[in-house]
Each structure stands twice: as C-alpha cells, then as structure tokens.
Amino acid sequence: MSQKPHYQLFIDGAWVDGADGQVMSSQNPATGTDWATFACAAPSDVERAISAARRALGDPAWRDITQTQRGKLLYRLADLIERNAQHIGAIETTDSGKLLAETATQSAYVADYYRYYAGLADKIEGAVLPIDKPDMHVFTRREPIGVVVAIVPWNAQMFLTATKLGPALAAGCTVALKASEIAPAPMLEFAKLIEEAGFPPGVVSVITGDAENCAIPLTRHPDVDRIAFTGGPETARHVVRNSAENFAVTTLELGGKSPIIVFEDADLDGAANGLIAGNFGASGQSCVAGTRGLVHRSILEKLATLIEEKMQGVVIGDPLSSDTHIGPLCTQAQIAKIESTLAAATAGGARIRFGGTPLDRPGNFMAPTLVECADTSTETLKIEMFGPVMSLLPFDTEEEAIAIANSTPFGLGSGVFTQNVARAHRVSARLKAGICWVNTYRAVSPIAPFGGFDQSGYGREAGQEAILDYTRTKTTWINTSDKPMANPFVMR
Template sequence: MSENQLPHFPLFINGQWVEGSKGRKLETINPATGQVWATVASAEPEDVETAVRAAREALERKDWALLTPAQRGLLLYKLADLLEENATALGESETRDSGKLAAETQSQAKYVASYYRYYAGLADKIEGHTLPIDKPDMHVFTKPEPIGVVAAVVPWNAQMFLTATKLAPALAAGCTVIIKASEVAPVAILKFAALIQEAGFPDGVVSVITGDAEGCSIPLTSHPDIDRLAFTGGPETARHVIRNTANNFAVTTLELGGKSPVLVFNDADLESAANGIIAGNFGASGQSCVAGSRVYIQREIYPALVEKLLEKTSQIVIGDPLDARSHIGPLCTYAQIGVIEETLNKALAQGARVLTGGRRAPEHGSQYYFTPTIVECPHNDIETLKVEMFGPVMSLMIFDEEEEAVSLANDSEFGLGSGLFTENLARAMRVSQRIRSGICWVNTYRAVSPVAPFGGFNQSGYGREAGIQAIQDYIRVRTTWINTSSEPMGNPFVMR
C-alpha cells in the first residue's frame, strides 16, 4: 500500500484537526506484520505553543471556567459512555498500532470508562474548609481551584488506561490538558480525541499531540505556561523531563518502570500461583511496568511449581493479536527484541539457564515476535533479574526463609509492584508491608481499579495515580482571610 493510501491521523489542537506546522509525518508500524500501516502528523514547537496557549485561554473562558463541578462531571459521564460504546474500534486501532492483544485492548478500553465515571462522581466533592483560626475577629476559609494547564505524557503500552488516570482527575478538577501521545503508537489516543470533542468539552480544554523529542516533548515539558506535568515512561526519559521542568517549576508526578518481585511460599496454592506468575509476565506479552519478572520460590515447592509453569507456558498460543485465540502477540518495537537478547546472553554467561523459549519467533508473521521465556537463576545478580526488558521473560530463583525472600525482593532499584502467594494470612500481612513497593498483590496479580492508588518508590517514580487522593494533585488551595472587626487595623509593623 502506498503512503497516500495509508490511513492518516492529524493532531487535535484547540478543537481543530490540524497537520503539524512543518507538514512532517510519522509512520507507525503494525508489529504483527512489521509493515507501516498508518501515518500521523508530527507536532513542532509552534504547534505545542498553540496547544498550550489554547489551554491557558480555555482555563479562563466562561464556557469552561464557569461550569459548576457537577456540570464538569456530566461531561465526564458522557465521555465514559462514548468510550464504552467505541471500545471495540479503539481497541482494534491500539492493537494494530502496538501489537497488544485485541482481547485486552478492547476490554481495557471498556473498563477504563469506569475511571471517567469515578472522577465524574468526585468532581463536586472537592471541598474547601472554614478554618478554626487561632485569631479573634478573623474569618478564614479555603477554596480548591484547578491547578492550571496540565501536560500529560502517555506511553504506548496501556495507553487508554494511562491516559484516564491523568485526564479524568484533571478534568474533574477543572484543569485543561495537553495529552502527548507516544510517537511509537499514537493512533488510539488521536481517535479518542474525537470522543472528547463529541462529549462536548469546549475547544482548547483538551488537545492531543504527538511527535519526536525536539519537536514536541521538550517544548511541551519545558514550556513556561505548564503548571502540572503527569509523566509515564522510562527512568532515563524522566531525568530529561525533570531537567525540563526547571523552566516552569511544574508540579510533577512520575510513573516509571519496574522490576517487580513475586514471592511464592511453601503453603501457596500452586495452581493460583502459576496463573498469577503467567499473568504477571506473559500478559500483555510482558510489556507491563508491573510485570512480576523476578519470581522467588521457596525451595520445597520449587520443582513442582516450575513443572507447572513449564506446562502452562507450553500451551501458550503465539499469534496475530487480532485473533481471539492468541495469548501472546508481537512486541511493540524492534528495539525491545535487541534488549531481551542482549540481557539473556549476559545472564547465560553469568550461569543462568533458559528452561524454555529464549528465541525470536518470526514464523508468526514478523521479526517482532518473541517466545515466552523462563530463566532459572543461581543467584540474585543475574542480568535478567536486574534489567526491565519489557518482554515475555520471567526469571526464577530459590529461597529458603521468609527473611531471605524479603531481602531478595527489596534488592532492586525499582519499587512499583510486588506479589506474594501464601495461604498464611499473618505472613501475607507481615510480608506485604515489608516489601518496598507502591503496590502489593496477595494471591492475585495485575489487578487495577479507579478506586485504588497506583504508583511506586525509588526508580519507579513518585506520586500516585487513581484513587480519591489523585484529584488533589490537580488542585491548588486558595486561602482567604477576612477581618470581621469594626476596629481599624493595628500596628502595621507587627505580624498579626
């Protein structure tokens, strides 16, 4: 198919569908075929300027600024309904763009509607307070106000989910938002922009752009008129982002990578543990920031659990991500294959052993496929236990005692997710509180909800998305002091 026959997706800025100011186009590859399937407009600094200016103006314009919180909530409810109605089409676009299984992209797009409904319900529950001030003749109250213009930087994996965790609370709080979709697979978010427009949000309240670092990301994250930055991505990119925010002092949250541990104790239900481990590593083809890729198994059950994992892995169907029979599809980018292979080679040189997988699988349609892989590790310094590969690779290691398991789990620069499998409730409570991670799943894995905060520690970033507290990250508090005394103000050189 020639370029002029490919689907093309423009930018959405200030309620208009526009090309980048220099007319550049980015090609997006369907990982299942390895072929270009669409083009998207590429934003330039001038386009970023237009989007930010529109967001600033919309923040002050009556058709947004004077909406009541309940009215903002109604718009979010409408957006949720539209998202649910269009989940199948959006999921299919995301699958073609990123290679993620349609079964997951479509169900995730539908479930993500609940995030917009959750924050729609919170919109009119952001309350100020009258303060019991410690001074006579003073009436003091606080009023929550939108923090301002928000830049939401969203990666290609789980993009509908990771957009919702930023956009929903920001809009509920009354902010305006520029979404920077990943240049790798931006089509689903650009299509989602049409639903934002259909829902009735005023022009400029939400813009969706994409582009490379020089043309889009750097101008956006360093723009002096950005008040709040919500970023999801890798730690190295985050360091650049933090340096960029020196130009605007934007309030910033970072949801970064992970290398999550899963601990399996002797008393665990092995069927449940095996399913949790498979879900945590091979779900989404391993392309998840909470992938439980460090699996520590107590010695007595190690042989039995490994046998069960190998049996389940042998039954995994690799194939076209649009085919409902597929369990694992292609990886999103070719670069990931290189990282996986390099990491595996180092691990083998360190004494690790590949129990299954460990190779490319081009027979399934492109060079983007990689077989589900299990690595047995003799010690905790093996490369596959350290590097976030963003692919279907899990590493297994034996432990003997609880204290050792906790120490192994915490031997990481990351701290996003964790899991443990045990039938001992006291142990579950004890160990889950000792693992240094923002999330801990007990006897389950990779579950999310709009009600539950999501975020990590250390190199996994800071701040939380989702949950009731997240909306507070998108407001500023104004404090007003009113002197109720009929007497004139006293000595001007003494603080009251």
Template sequence: MSKPHYQLYINGEWCDGSSQQRMDSINPATGEVWATFACASAEDVARAVSGAKAALDHHSQWAQLTATERGKLLYRLAELIEQNAEKLGEIETKDSGKLAHETVAQTRYVSDYYRYFAGLADKLEGATLPIDKPNMHVFTRREPLGVVAAVVPWNAQMFLTATKLGPALAAGCTVILKASEIAPCPMFAFAELIEQAGIPKGVVSIITGDAGNCAIPLTSHPDIDKIAFTGGPDAARHVIRNSANNFAVTSLELGGKSPIIVFDDTDLESAANGLIAGNFGASGQSCVAGSRGFVQRSLLPALIERIEQKAKSIVIGDPLQPDTHVGPLCTQAQIERIKDTLRKAVAQGATIRFGGQPPQDETLAGGNYFCPTLVECPHTEIETQTVEMFGPVMSLVAFDTEEEAIAMANDSDYGLGSGVFTQNLARAHRISQKIRSGICWINTYRAISPIAPFGGYNQSGYGREAGSESILAYTRTKTTWIDISSTPMANPFVMR
C-alpha cells in the same frame, strides 16, 4: 486501499502541524506500515499551551462551568468510550500489537475511571478554619492547578491517559496530552470522543512527536503548571530538568522490575497462573511485570514443571484473533534487547527452561514475536533479574527463608508492584508491610481499579494515580482571610 492518516488535535481543531512532518505507524504483527500520523513542532506545542491557558481564563466557557457540570461532561465521555471500545481497541492492537481482547476489555473498563472522577468533581471541599484570631473568618478552597502536560507511553495508553486526564478535568484543569511517537494512533481516535463529548475547545489537546520538537518544548514551557509523566527513569530525569524552567508540580510513574514471592504453602495452580499473568500477560509489556520471581526452594521444581506444562498451551499469534495469548512486541528493538539479555544471563550461569527465541512459525516471521521464556537463575545477579526487558521473560530464583525473600525483593532500584503467594495470612500482612513497593498483590497479580491508588517507590517514581487522593494533585489550596470586626484596621506596622 489507502492507509488512514491521523492528525493532531490542537485547541479543538485537526491539523497536520506547522512542520508538515509525518511518521509511519508499523503494525508489529506484520512489520508493515498500516497508518501515518502528524508530528508536532515547538510552534504547535506553544499554540496548544496558549489555548489551554486561555481556556482557564475566568471569562471562558470552561472556567464558568460548575464542578457538577464538569462531572457531567466526564460522564458523557465515559459513555462514548464504552460505546467505541471495540473501535479504539482494534486501532490500539494494529498500532502496538497488544491483544485485541485485552485492548477492547481494558478500553471498556477505562470508562469506569472517567465515571469515578466524574463523581469526584463536585466533592472537592474546602474548610472553615478554627482560627486563633476572634475577629477573623478564615476558609480554604481547592482551585485548579492550571495547565497540565500529560505524557503517556504506547503501552496501556487508554488506561494511563484516564488516570491523568480524568482527575485533571474533574479538578478544572486543562490538558495537553503528549502521546508516544511509537503507536500514538489510538489517542487521536480518542480525541474524536473528546470533541463529541462537548468538552470546550482548548481544554484538551492531543499531540505527538519526538523529544526535541515536542516533548522538551512541552515539559519546559513556562506556562505548564503540572507534568504527569509515565515512562522510563532516563526520560524522567530529562523531564525533571525541564521542569526547572517552569517549577511545574511533577508526578512520575516509571515502571519497574517487580518481585513475585512464592512460598511453599501456596496453592500451586494459583502461583503458576500468577507468575504467568505477571510475565506473559500483555506479552510482558507491562510496567508492573513481575519478572523477578522468588520461589521457596522446596517448591521450585514443582512450580517450574507446572509452568512448563501450562506454557505448552500458550498460543502465539495474530493479536486480533480471540484465541491468541501472546502477540508481538511493539518494536524490533525489544526483541534485540531480550536476545542480548538472555545471552548474558546464560553466560552468567542461568538456564533457559523453555523459550528463549522467536517462534519458528513462518506465518509469524514478519512480526516482532518472541516466545514466552522461563529462566532459572542460580542467584539474583543474573542479567534477567536486573534488567527491565519489556517482554515475555520470567526469571526465577530459589530462596530458603522469609527474611531472605524480603531482602531479595527489596534489592532493586525500583518499587512499583510486588506479589506474594502464600496461604499464611499473618505472613502475607508482614511481607506486604516490609516490601518497598507502591502496590502489593496477595495471591493475585496485575489487578487495577479506579478506586485503588497506583504508583511506586524509588526509581519507579513518585505521586499516585487513581483513587480519591489523586484528584488533589491537580488542585492547589487557597486560603481566604476576612476581617469581620466592626472597627477599622489597627496599626499597619504590626502583623496581625
């Protein structure tokens, strides 16, 4: 059986790119090539940007649509996503190794993001200003920011695309979506739905490729007006440097090393499940992974015991099977990084309570599997407490006081997510205000909604995605002055 091949989607046309470069997509569960995809060159990037800029021209079909009509296109896209959730989810699972029951469910839920932004499209309002000049009528309006470069990683890409593409299209922008060259195939399948929804040519292009041929030419292109980037801090620094060429408005979501604080008055079952969700959910491949766990000392032994018992029933295996809890990691490089980090942690005095190695099951030998791992650390300087591994590794440290827990939680360069488990409502409010993170979950973890803003502090980036305020980031304000007096304009050499 021939392997599927995915082409670039540029200005409403499917192509293999000017360089004819192709890459293999490796199924992380088997280690085998399951598909190929085309890669973009700088010439292809320029063509996509040119088409996106042309689609903003006031004579174009896209620019002439009303905000309500744009919303209707997004509603149609949402319907198509929901109808094709199983197909898109299965492609994403083969491509990235994420569990099928999560990719399908997440894709289906992503349709609600597009519905949310569809509803916001005609809610962008200007204002009439109570200006201090009696003969002037002054008002503002929101206009599309322009051409958007949206850069997304391979993990949770349908979700991360929705938080960029949804508000951008609702605001009237055009978008070049740059998918990761690791596991980009779902994005090209998604492009088919863009076409079916009736979104005009040039409004959305979807490409992929390496940094030199694709990412750098895109983010540094002089006609890019906004860059919406999700990835790591090192890549983000390059993006910021590239934006010096176009002065593009930039928003960054950069992942993190999120803290989860567990107090001794918490519900033990809830806390154990929260830590498992924050560390082993999505095989730990989550930007909000709660891999810095802080547990009140008196509760730590009982909590570790409860987690150990639960870990015995975790099923590691084929991500396409509905009973699998933990699938493969996306790349072999992640496995090597985890092994190296664990070696350093043990040398520093940490104890691996379970896991710490690939599974022994021979049927999984060809894939990028790693067992869920719990590391008990004597202090916060242990490697597993400081390094973002992007794998199923939980790292726990004991604390004694609330102040100590807050200090530990904030002792990080990151600040995306955080979690607090306590039955004390006053304490929950206090800590949520004191933790430096963009998101704080109380007695739960890893919950999302199109209604709730998503973003971080510090090296977890800036700007917010989702929520009603996110659409404003894809607009600019224009102020219009109208002289309503009946007399000619006065002295031209005096500012009015």
C-alpha cells in the same frame, strides 16, 4: 488496496497537520508493515496547544461551569468510550500489537475511571478554619492547578490517560496530552471522542512527536503548571530537569522489576497463574510485570514444571484473534534487548528452561521464556526488558525473600503467594513497593491508588487523593471587625 489512514493533531478543537509538515509512519508489529501515518508536532504546535489550554482555563465556557456540569461532561465521555471500546481496541492492537482481548476490554473498563472522577468532580471541598483570631473569618478553597501536560507511553494508553485526564478535568484543569510517537493512533482516535463529548476548544489537545520538537518544549513551557508523566527513568530525568524551567508540579510513574514471592504453602496452581499473568500477560509489556519470581527452594522444581505444562497450550499469533494469548512485541528494539540480556544471563550460569529466541515469522514475535537463575546477579533479574521473560530464583527463608525482593532501585509492583494470612500481612508491609498483590496479580481499579517508590517514580494516580493533586489550596482571610487595622508594623 485501501489507503493508509492518516492521523492529524488535535489542537484547540481543530484537526491539523504539524506546522513543519513532518509525518511519521506507524508499523503493525504483527506484520512488520507500515499501516498508518501521523502528523508530528513542531515547537509552534506545542505553543498553540499550551496557549489554547491557558486561554481555555480562563474562558467562561470552562471556567464558569459548575463542577457538577464538568462531571456530566466526563460521564458523557465515559459513555462514548464504552460505546467505541471495540473500535479503539482494534486500532490499538493494530498499532501496538497488544491483544485485542485486552485492549478492547481495557478501553471499556477505563470508562469507569472517567465515571469515578465525574462523581468526585463536585466533591472537591474547602474548609472553614477554627482560627485563633476571633475577628477573622478564614476559609480555604481548592482551585484548579492550571495547565497540565500529560505524557503517556504506547502500552496501556487508554488506562494511563484515564488516570491523568480524569482527575485533571474533574478538578477544572486544561490538558495538553502527548501520545508516544510509537503507536499513537489510539490516542488520536480517542481525541475524536473528546471532541464529540463537547468539551470546549482548548480544554484538551492531543499531540505527538519526537523529543526535540514536542516533548522538550512541552515540559519546559513557562505556562505549564503540572506534568504527569509515565515512561522510563531516563526520560523522566529529562522531564524533571525541564520542569526546573517552569517549576511545574511533577508526578512520575516509571518502570520496575517487580518481585513475586511464592512461599512453600502457596496454592501452586494459583501461583503459577499469577507468575504467568505477571510475566506473559500483555506479552510482558507492562510496567508492573513480575519479572523476578522468588520461589521457596522446596517447591521451585514443581512450580517450574507446572508453568512449563501450562505454557504448552498457549497460542502465540495474531493479536486480533480471540484465540491468541501472546502477541508480538511493539518494537524490534525490545527483541534485541531481550536477546542481549539472555545471552549475558546464560553466560553467567543461568538456565533457559523454554523459549529464549525470536519466532521465525513476520512481525516482532518473541517466544515466551523461562529462565532459572543462578543467583541474584543474573542479568534478567536486573534489567527491565519489556517482553515475555520470566526469571525464577530460589530462596530459603522469609527474611531472605524480603531482602532479595527489596534489593532493587525500583519499587512499583510486588506479589505474595501464601495461604498464611499473618505472613501475607507481615511480608506485604515490608516490601518496598507502591503496590502489593496477595494471591493475585495485575489487578487495577479507579478506586485504588497506583504508583511507585524510588526509581519507579513518585506521586499517585487513581483513587480519591489523585484529584487533589490537580488542585491548589487558596486561603482567604476576611476581617469581620468594624475597627480599622491596628499597628501596621506588627504582624497579627
């Protein structure tokens, strides 16, 4: 039997075990067996990573290279990611249970995120101000915000890292990246590419570990200037409290209970595919999962039947197989949460049209589930389960659909299916969500900003504006007059 791989931490350009020797095992969700081990960071490892980032920020090897040269490093990293996408995808699939078809494709696509920010690296500009004082030359420049802590969850790791690391490095920042202690292997594989790309030591460190020894020391460290966090709202509250210790600029990309509204004039086949993509794609393990399907009453039965028919041909199984559509969930805890939520929903009058139980096989497999909800109080419409559960609820009018869609503390994704262009514009404008897809769902691009409202977080990732969030503005005043300063007791 081959030896299990062991992953070390990548700190200051070196591969090291944690200072206290703590090691955790990572489980393959498809088999339920441990397949790898990884080192966990101790507080002293966090200190080393942040100290290295602070030192690298002022090191001429990083500080003094041009923005164009930084862009070239990002281009090199992008090429390495694309070349190793299949390998990283296979590691991520083994570690998290996500389909190889998605992890490998996503790994290859995120190379374009790094290319996008590589191209923007030398387009970060200041301005000369038309100041109202004729003897002054005043200009602004954008400087790197400083040391960045990037925290990513186990799902969509390469994508969620690219939306943080790409703009941060293009802006000239240094980064301590924390991978989730659940399924961290792909991030540690990715660190090998950072090293190979030639970034100076300390510019990027990749670590993982628990909250007490790793996450808390990271987010409250006095030398951290910015925190970019993706995860759950409860953890985010701790991050925000910790950031009060260092006043780090913080952005949060959190969870959601995204609505997908299907109007009576929608193309039913397209709407069914959109609902399936939004609920069963990635086995439902997506922060933008469209788990609240709001369907016009006149077509609900027809649409639900069509979804049932389409799901009959879905293959559930080995996530490494190209034939598989739905793989296992990452953890057993997700299955337990789904089961308790479904029990509460059916007790409240909901009807399970198919699925509803774990599959009797090794691994963390949950049957894709379709719930016909009794009313807006149905439990599956309120709780983010992070699994393959679709809930359908009827509505009668456009106003009612919008009201139900907005009756949530979350506001990340949303979807609208209609062939009425005026309605598409009208409804999408009124939905309380950072993203709205019309007649499609779950599409992303490095060009398009990504983020939520309310308890889905604040700040935006991807797009041009994201790179500016990793800079700070400095204003410089130059007195062009030969005369000495006038009265020092009066502000000019």
